[in-house]
Ligand SMILES: Cc1cc2nc3c(=O)[nH]c(=O)nc-3n(C[C@H](O)[C@H](O)[C@H](O)COP(=O)(O)OP(=O)(O)OC[C@H]3O[C@@H](n4cnc5c(N)ncnc54)[C@H](O)[C@@H]3O)c2cc1C
């Protein structure tokens with residue numbers, strides 16, 4: 017075992033799960049920042065869902081004003097540190113960077129990371145709580161959306177309490193985004209930054225189980241619902257109960273927390289699904305030592321919802337792909353011994369605009385695998401939403417686009433529970449809108 | 461093969477690429493390295509009664525990620541004995557007979573002191589003398605250096621002292637810390653100088669330490685006025701060289717100095733009237749090796765342009781330098797944004813709106829702006845600010861109206877009984 021690594025529960029070198037992209041040295045950050053053209057009405061800022069004034073913070077890097085740079089970032093996006101690591105920048109700021117028209121775009125994500133890392137390392141608290149207003153807001157769910165809304169409201173002077181069901185706050189940043197991209201400590205540092213604004217974060221408290229919505233509505237001026245989505249959907253094929261079948265999110269959470277005690281990744285692994293979660297689970301399985309990892313997806317390569325850079329990264333990690341194949345049964349007695357699949361072909365696009373896969377007659381075959389990882393996307397937390405008495409549409413909470421207000425006037429919502437699943441920065445965007453909506457509603 | 465050799469007031473050199481006097485030209489070892497690398501001339505670190513230097517001595521001006529666009533120093537003349545310097549020059553001249561070795565000298569403002577120094581130094585077999593009337597710090601406080609160069613009478617008198625005993629050509633190194641460079645240059649000529657070199661460093665404070673509230677560089681808590689050089693001073697030096705090249709009353713050969721870093725800089729000084737050029741900061745920064753591209757670049761340029769000798773280009777741009785009052789008021793250009801090249805940064809928009817003539821318009825549906833041809837004055841700002849080569853073009857729009865200068869305009873207006881303002 018090489019230096020700097022240690023054993024996980026399952027006997028795996030943790031070093032292999034460390035963050036992949038190295039930080040910029042301060043010199044590299046200066047050099048990279050010097051590439052920014054300081055565009056007027058810059059397209060990168062327009063492309064940022066959190067409206068970070070990118071060229072403003074990059075210019076501050078060049079003048080050595082890192083505290084100012086951190087303020088520009090965090091005032092627009094309290095989750096700037098995690099977004100710097102996990103945002104699909106190719107599609108957002110860096111995709112819009114005009115330098116990219118003639119050259120490599122400015123590495124905005126990594127520059128943002130160098131600033132937020134600097135702020136964290138120098139314990140510079142750049143955000144400040146506002147003058148107390150005497151108003152109280154309860155935030156349900158301590159993920160990116162909940163933390164953002166809490167930070168925004170605290171800066172406006174409201175007293176905020178976050179109720180988080182799990183043991184740690186941070187939501188999928190803490191439990192769901194692989195440590196290769198976002199280390200646990202960065203997510204937890206962000207939680208502490210929000211706490212530093214005077215926000216009370218009560219972990220291990222599930223609303224609906226430990227606290228009742230009625231009580232919250234009685235004790236608080238407004239509620240922000242940011243419960244995200246629930247566990248992974250079922251495969252719905254025989255054999256799902258066999259040992260060696262895991263839920264992708266459980267695998268990732270275990271890897272992230274460094275406690276793989278209950279998970280045994282075998283030699284040959286099939287990952288079912290085509291989204292980013294499937295790709296993440298597949299790379300983690302490889303890094304945990306699986307010899308052969310195959311992503312099985314029922315549509316074609318083109319139809320995969322996963323980001324291309326993620327797929328490319330997984331390829332580089334030695335992950336294989338089987339497109340146009342759908343599992344029909346997990347084979348095995350007690351323990352997984354194989355995954356039976358059927359070949360598929362794509363029919364004409366359905367109402368969602370995607371081409372529906374259809375089984376090809378008599379094309380069944382069995383992949384010899386000892387581990388099956390299900391990555392079928394998260395289902396909405398229907399019962400919690402029902403307990404809150406809120407209106408849903410297709411499993412998603414319905415809100416007013418401008419204010420984030422739900423069907424109940426004092427309840428607002430944002431994040432994955434509203435979008436049905438997206439990126440951290442979109443959760444931030446919705447939470448910022450809702451914070452403005454809440455502020456307007458409670459100070460009125 | 462183009463001929464790069466030059467002859468400045470009788471000082472012959474295989475090329476116009478010389479090193480100016482300073483830390484770069486302090487020792488025989490440096491002269492060996494420099495000539496081996498390809499430099500054509502070497503103006504020895506100013507020789508005089510040895511001085512004591514302070515530590516530290518240099519301060520730098522950075523621009524963004526670029527280091528040393530400007531350099532400032534508070535170093536004095538040579539801290540080595542006259543005898544050591546003379547012996548090393550003699551040594552170098554034996555080994556490098558073709559290359560120009562010029563001894564820079566500075567003495568107390570007394571006739572005997574200067575003349576004794578000239579005699580001693582010429583023993584070395586140097587090809588010429590450069591009189592340092594231009595060090596703007598330290599020596600200046602002792603009545604030497606720029607203290608001589610700033611007073612034309614002193615310049616003339618001291619040059620005359622030297623000329624009356626010197627056997628080799630004498631160049632006077634001028635200080636830029638004056639208001640009209642022609643005055644000290646004419647004084648040097650009146651004193652009998654064979655040529656001049658310019659510029660020495662510009663009086664400066666390069667920066668301030670904001671934690672300690674001390675000027676940079678700091679010598680145990682205090683700083684002093686220094687001499688500024690490096691790429692940032694080139695425009696000032698070029699202006700002074702060209703001014704002398706144009707001065708009919710002057711007419712002596714010029715060695716151009718100040719911010720020269722690349723072959724282009726060398727050519728610019730030469731077409732503005734310099735017979736040779738001298739480099740300092742660029743070598744302090746990058747070493748003697750930069751000469752390779754200087755020679756290569758100049759040679760390629762001369763070949764491409766069909767010149768056979770570098771002497772053909774000396775002063776070539778001087779006739780096109782004129783007074784503002786003779787510029788053509790009827791010549792008009794307008795900015796045009798080349799859509800195919802524009803990347804849409806809109807830096808030109810901000811520049812023109814806030815610092816130009818508010819003539820660039822943003823458009824909906826595209827980030828490529830448009831220039832309002834009616835209000836654009838053709839100032840060039842957008843072109844200068846644009847980060848993409850070729851994305852903004854200045855096009856002539858005056859449809860060939862005849863030349864009319866401000867001088868003509870005023871005299872025409874005067875004839876009509878009104879005055880231009
Ligand atoms: C595997 C994976 C990889 C991803 N990778 C990326 C990526 O690279 N880049 C990116 O931008 N996005 C990525 N995402 C998406 C991103 O993580 C989410 O969009 C984001 O976390 C949504 O934030 P949220 O606050 O809405 O929900 P969540 O992060 O899910 O947080 C919701 C929180 O609410 C809590 N909660 C739920 N019910 C209750 C209750 N009743 N009472 C109290 N608390 C409750 C939950 O425990 C959770 O902490 C990824 C997602 C997954 C699953």
Ligand SMILES: Cc1cc2nc3c(=O)[nH]c(=O)nc-3n(C[C@H](O)[C@H](O)[C@H](O)COP(=O)(O)O)c2cc1C
Pocket residue numbers: 480481482483505506531532533535536537538564592595633659660661688689690691693717718719720738739740741742
């Ligand atoms: C550290 C330092 C010491 C110098 N010492 C001398 C000197 O002793 N005599 C002299 O004539 N010029 C001296 N100069 C001035 C240079 O020769 C030259 O005129 C000036 O630096 C401008 O050229 P540059 O921009 O290429 O450096 C010195 C310059 C520097 C930076």
Ligand code: SF4
Pocket residue numbers: 794795811812816817818819820831832835836837838839840841842843
């Ligand atoms: S040339 Fe000057 S006035 Fe004309 S568009 Fe450019 S900046 Fe504006």
